[in-house]
Amino acid sequence: MDWGMQNRMARLIQDDGHCLFLPIDHGYFQGPTRKLEKPGETVKPLLSYCDALFVTRGVLRSAINANTKVPIILRVSGGTSMIGKDLANEGITTSVQEMLRLNVAAIGLSIFVGTDYERESLLNLAKLVDAGEEYGIPVMAVTAVGRELGKRDARYLGLCCRIAAELGARVVKTYYCADFDKIVNGCPVPVVIAGGPQVDTEMEVFEFIYDGMQKGAIGVNLGRNIWQNDYPVAMIRAIDAIIHHDARPQDAQEVYNIVKNGK
Ligand code: 5RP
Numbered sequence: 631m632d633w634g635m636q637n638r639m640a641r642l643i644q645d646d647g648h649c650l651f652l653p654i655d656h657g658y659f660q661g662p663t664r665k666l667e668k669p670g671e672t673v674k675p676l677l678s679y680c681d682a683l684f685v686t687r688g689v690l691r692s693a694i695n696a697n698t699k700v701p702i703i704l705r706v707s708g709g710t711s712m713i714g715k716d717l718a719n720e721g722i723t724t725s726v727q728e729m730l731r732l733n734v735a736a737i738g739l740s741i742f743v744g745t746d747y748e749r750e751s752l753l754n755l756a757k758l759v760d761a762g763e764e765y766g767i768p769v770m771a772v773t774a775v776g777r778e779l780g781k782r783d784a785r786y787l788g789l790c791c792r793i794a795a796e797l798g799a800r801v802v803k804t805y806y807c808a809d810f811d812k813i814v815n816g817c818p819v820p821v822v823i824a825g826g827p828q829v830d831t832e833m834e835v836f837e838f839i840y841d842g843m844q845k846g847a848i849g850v851n852l853g854r855n856i857w858q859n860d861y862p863v864a865m866i867r868a869i870d871a872i873i874h875h876d877a878r879p880q881d882a883q884e885v886y887n888i889v890k891n892g893k
Pocket of ligand 1: 653
């Protein structure tokens with residue numbers, strides 16, 4: 631690995647080998663999202679607890695102060711919407727010059743394995759890896775499932791992750807599922823756990839993160855379950871405890887309660 635690539639990876643993945651990425655890129659296909667109407671305000675109290683922010687260039691420029699020390703993972707795929715014909719028909723939205731101008735630590739793109747646009751999204755990934763590797767910018771592949779939630783099992787997600795790694799992604803983000811170790815064991819690059827829609831209780835989130843980490847994930851890329859929570863700072867600090875301080879789900883719940891109650 632060249633120095634630039636190594637340096638960017640080290641900014642993303644902390645000395646303990648773990649990471650907490652905070653995504654706020656949802657608007658790129660779903661428009662205004664609850665609690666993310668003003669992304670700058672949403673993330674302000676959370677920035678000091680995350681290891682990177684996953685964001686599009688539009689929100690980065692308009693809502694994030696350029697003096698931030700938080701590494702940026704730039705969302706560079708898109709071109710489709712929730713109401714369009716096919717969410718999977720994404721392209722690469724951002725030039726390499728723009729990635730460099732924005733001084734990003736990494737770039738992220740979704741792949742849609744098993745859809746009509748499987749080939750296009752995988753070739754987009756390969757193209758992005760070519761560009762990223764030339765300038766020392768790591769690519770994070772996002773295994774998107776669109777609306778087909780039924781696909782979230784270890785066999786399918788393991789296939790997606792392995793293909794992403796084979797095409798050169800340096801990190802892969804995928805959904806938590808049972809037998810998460812099967813995904814990690816079949817993937818030669820680090821795997822981070824995606825979040826998904828907000829679930830009913832904080833404990834459910836702590837449990838899936840803890841289990842995923844025990845099974846080899848290096849961290850999370852988790853948004854709505856943090857900033858849609860009524861106590862987002864309590865939530866991110868509880869998750870930080872699992873990721874960087876070996877907390878178990880019960881310990882994380884305690885952190886959450888303490889921060890929530892302002893003690
Ligand atoms: C969408 C994404 C988003 O970054 C991710 O899904 C957002 O996180 P969460 O689901 O936890 O709100 O990659 O494909």
